[in-house]
Amino acid sequence: MTNNFSVLDLFLVLGISQGIFLAVVLFFIPNTNKSANKVLSLLLVIAAVMLFGRIALYRYQVEWVYRLALFVDAILYLIGPIMYMYQRKLLFSEKTSATLPLYHFIPATIHIAYTTYMLKYSIDEYFELYQNGALQLTFFIVEFSGLLSLLLYTIACFKLNQKYIRVKNELISYESKIIKFSRFITGSFAALLVLWAISFTISQVAFHLPYFNYQIIWIGISIFIYTIGFYSLKQPEVFQVPFESKAKTSARLSQEKITILTKRLEFYINEERVFLQPDLTLKDLASAIDTTPNDLSWLLNNVFHKTFYEYVNEFRLAEFLKKIESNEHHKKTLLALAFDVGFNSKSTFNKVFKSYLGQTPSSYIKRQYAV
Template sequence: MQSFEFLDLILFFGISQGVFLAITIQIIKNKNRPANKVLSIILIMAVLMLLGRMIFFKYLTVRLFQFTILIDTVIFLFGPLCTIYFRRLLFSQQTRFQLPLYHYIPAVVQVIFATYILILTTTQFEEQYALGYFTIPFIIVEGLGLLSNIYYWILNVGLLNRYSKEQKNKVSFQQNLVSFLKFFQIAIGVFILFWIVSFISINFFNYAVKFINYNTVWGSISIFIFIIGYYSLKEPELFRISFEKIKVKPQKRLPQDQIKNLKRDLKYVMENEKLFLKPDLTLRYLSERLDTSTHNISWYLNTVLDSNFYDYINRYRIQEFLKKIENREHLDHTILAISIEVGFNSKSTFNKAFKLEMNDTPSNYIKQMQVLS
């Protein structure tokens, strides 16, 4: 009995936290507001799904079971809303992004199906259920829900990959929320994989895998969504990238005098002003500082230097770090402290940049320097 009471406590705590997060996220100003409006809806849906799992595990009656079928409409809304959340969080565009209405057709069909079931009396439902009238429809609903979530998961992975690739031409720092979103997608992918295993084992082999089933998968997803909500409270607003597919003619080579001027100006602000020390340096800021366009700088970096903005700035930061090591500053400060001092905003970003530039780890490089000296 105690284990069941503990489960009640966990479920009630999860539901209350979901409601709290959905409200709190809306109170916060100027922090990914368009995306967080969608996140609040996702949190409320997670609360409903968790409520449905609580009913199923603890308070199931025939009538409540009929209501849980309506709650399960969430499985057709989770994917589309996550895609909207990702698009609004990662990308900017002139109008607030919305998916076309046809993306919600499966959810509407599920509501109609659930409404029909709710219209039935408990006796009618029990009779039809016992005769197997709902066996095939339930399999179809779960199968379509599974396919829907696989489709939107793949779509969201594509959005993250596109953003990760394009941000290197726009910002010089690592954004922690992007890494967390990747972790979120990996976790959802694992949950979907468990769901696939459960669906196939039950419907094709008539074998139930212990602890891996539809209810535990969606209960876990709901709780995991709350973690996303907490994380979004403390993360700063992401640098969003334009999503509009503007048809731009291939940029012609800059005139030789402009190339020389751009090379000179870049060298000055990097070597004399050390603009790379600014940890949140962006391409837009640099273009405004040099009184030129972002396209001109990108063209120069990509075409002339065969680099991108992210690697170009971090290369200067690594060189500054090496100068400090040569000056033996690492004897008085930690490697992390020096890396932050030269413009990096995280240990992982610094280590990756150092490995790319020096083909070695910072600690090994310093050890070799000490041996040579």
């Protein structure tokens, strides 16, 4: 039996077609991280299947729809690994095969095997089991294990973000918008899963929420993935600059070029004192010494053995200590002095200070200048 065509059906058809459209278009955006976009396209196709399968099973009770839709829950175990793979390629521009080790797909394989076994029941027999509560434990295991899987992979994505922040100064020579986008993805997905976890917990101990349940969450995840796709299409520049490995540029500059750039760099740092500019970027400094950001990054990494931020912040820290020696901290706050020497945030200043001196600024002053 099928229900009459409704506005919801129209929404689903449009959603499915948009997912397929985005998945195809992402392949043709020039100068982007194609490795990440291929995985995103896969996510979009999965979202389209989710929109169809999660609703079709309950709205169109015909045999072939039933046979197909029973397998859709396997997607529950695929979203996490594929989302993790997408973030890994997005952040680190991995050129490896778009696959993960097979153990990531064991839960989905088990579910498919179980679903295949359940096909021995006709649609009438299946709904009789459902109405009698015989499938209640199965539904609980599927939803709980799927939710747990997504939460674990979301945590793994948070760790990827932290890893990116740790290594970006060593591997890239520009301020990247990618980390903001990745944090948005991870944070938003985590918030969706927390709401799902709350709903799941309440449904087990009290009652089922009428407008926030397993089916609505599936639609929410699909819409969320679509949002990522639209963002990728609207702002492709976020994905255009990959990491540049230092190993590939070990002989990038000649000794003569190194000498010339070093002299220019020392002039602009020591004489022009450009490090006092809080918004100074690698690109700005490279332009000042008449070179490219990649060449300057190579010079700093291989000759000075520092990243751009380490190099600049050392001069800022030295200037801050000079101000302390001159007792300027009696006239201004420590944060004001930090801003005067080029730091643009309290957290960055405290982190740099502690990494070099092993203590907080206030503790350092008390120990060094105690009366």
